[in-house]
Amino acid sequence: MKRFMAFLAMVILIMAQTAWGASKEVLDIEIKETIKAFDKEVKGGAEFLRKSKGYLVFPNVYKAGIGIGGEYGEGGLVINGKIVGYYNTVSASFGFQLGAQKKSIIIVFLTQKALENFRKSDGWKIGADASVAIAKWGVGEDINTIDFKEPVVGFVFGNKGLMYNLTLEGSKISKIKK
Secondary structure, eight states, X not given: OHHHHHHHHHHHHHHHHHHTOOOHHHHHHHHHHXXXXXXXXXXXXXXXXXXXXXXXXXXXXXXXXXXXXEEEEEEEXXXXXXXXXXXXXXXXXXXXXXXXXXXXXXXXXXXXXXXXXXXXXXXXXXXXXXXXXXXXXXXXXXXXXXOOSSSEEEEEEEEEEEESOOOOTTOEEEEEXX
8 A cells, every 4th residue: 555655646746747847947047057066066067068969957856766666857958058958857666765866967968979869769768778877986086087988978966865776777858848
């Protein structure tokens, strides 16, 4: 019964986020603030984003689960410093998990081909349509000194709450209208 109630609560949360997501103007502000926070948390972050071909910014991604989990957030694709489209990220998971979390996600396209493949897709699933390396770096290390092997790199930061099983694998990203 507890699992069913948790599942029902997540479905309601996802439906509410879908139905009453932030307005375009509010989302634009949240995206810009998330980019500023990224630059504060990641040494060389702003320069790294400027050198990329484009990047997705999801300011508020909510995840909750008790055995069955769900995740939802809305964001935008930024190319040459301008928001060129809006997207959502959705995922579901099963297995050992307990808790709730709010986080920000930035997915950076390091090659033009990776960006084009993303933009041409009709719903992009991490792990199936593309591999996204989760960025790891040392304290005080400039992100621009790391040689990433994958053409797409993900950053998860600003966690509020505690959640076991942190991954982007299985997340589906789809274009939305704002």
